[in-house]
Amino acid sequence: MTMPCPTDRPDRRRALLLGLGAVILGAAPALAQDRAAPDAALQAAIVKSNAYTALLNRTLRAVDSWNRYRSWVDLRRGPTGRERYITYGLYSLYDVRSEIEKAEQAVVQEPAMPDLDDAMRRYIQSYATLAPLIARANVYYERKDYQDDGAALGRELHREMVPAAEAFLKDRAEVEQHMRAMRADLDGRELADIERREGRSARWNVRNVMIAARAVMDLMPSDERPVVDLAAFDAAIGRYSAALRDLDKLKETDPSGASVIDSQAGSWLGSLREYRQKLGRVRGDARRAGGHERMWIVNNYNMMVSMAQTRLRIGR
Incomplete structure (x- = not known):
């Protein structure tokens, strides 16, 4: 079992996903009269991609928090309160209400991408299930409440967190798979669109x-x-x-x-x-x-x- 350093900042060690350029294009100065307008369909797809990317980046913290937890606990039996690295606990999560709201809006916006949109709906739901459990567990281990109850609440939370985390990670992997295909398509289209208008x-x-x-x-x-x-x-x-x-x-x-x-x-x-x-x-x-x-x-x-x-x- 690999033990993390107490000062680990995994959110700094994980790669960010780069959002595409819809906002950039929209915010740019007006094009000269003889230049073609941006591709509207491409811009709509980029807006959706950016909303999904922002949520994936911000909720990566839940992945890091779960990895922190599983680095010191036996996932099969749950915490006993006597683990050597129990003080590592979990990481607190970020406020993602704004990112979730934008992603939920993007799900129903054009262009429709049924496989990706459905996967994102499931991902938002699985995050909504896991996040409160991580938040409760983070407070529990941060306050060392396991010393008072012999880790009884820790084991109760563990029984709920394991299936919730498994579902969350599965749904995230599915979204990422669809996003890779989407980004590959949009990358080529965006470069072609910029070159068409600007060289x-x-x-x-x-x-x-x-x-x-x-x-x-x-x-x-x-x-x-x-x-x-x-x-x-x-x-x-x-x-x-x-x-x-x-x-x-x-x-x-x-x-x-x-x-x-x-x-x-x-x-x-x-x-x-x-x-x-x-x-x-x-x-x-x-x-x-x-x-x-x-x-x-x-x-x-x-x-x-x-x-x-x-x-x-x-x-x-």
Whole structure:
């Protein structure tokens, strides 16, 4: 059993999903008269994707909280009150009422995406079932109430939390699967739409780099999937490298256009290649490759997400 560090901040070590550009497009300055208008159908799909992405990012805290709990408790028998790391407890959850409201609105908005929309409905419901249990358990262990009742309430909560967490994780995995397919489609459509209206502008290049970066992150190892598909990882790194070369071409004519992410994006590629070498020596098994580089890669990807969003909101 892997024991977490009491100061672990898993929300800082997990990769954020990058929202697409509907709000960015809508907030941009008016286009010149001779430029085509944005694709309305694409914008509607991006609004839905962004609402779902925001909820997935914010509710990732529940995944981290559950992993924190399961790191010290025996899931088969529940807590006894005598566990060595019982003081680790769980993580408190974030307020996600706004994200849930927007996701529920997106579920019934066009374009209809029946499989994804239905999966999101189930996900919202399973989160609504699990979240209050985690909140109660967090308070219970934080206050060390298990010392008063011999962990009786802890075992009661455990019996409810285990099936609720299993349902939540199953529903989240299903949503993520549908979201990956949706994002792949929207990424291509969005890039084509930007190029149609602006050419391969700074905004096109920033989106292109971040789309390629997210494809790499989709293949990074996780606790659930610790062994990396090295061939797919190599291909994703190659696509990211190609996106950076396109960015380099932009700098020849627009030196300031990519300045926000240029240095960070280049350093990230170097770190990816170093980590790939380590993975190669252990046949892709991240458990044997060490965790320092992996943490740096995730943290700096999240930083690039923030930088890219800032750059894109500035407009052209």
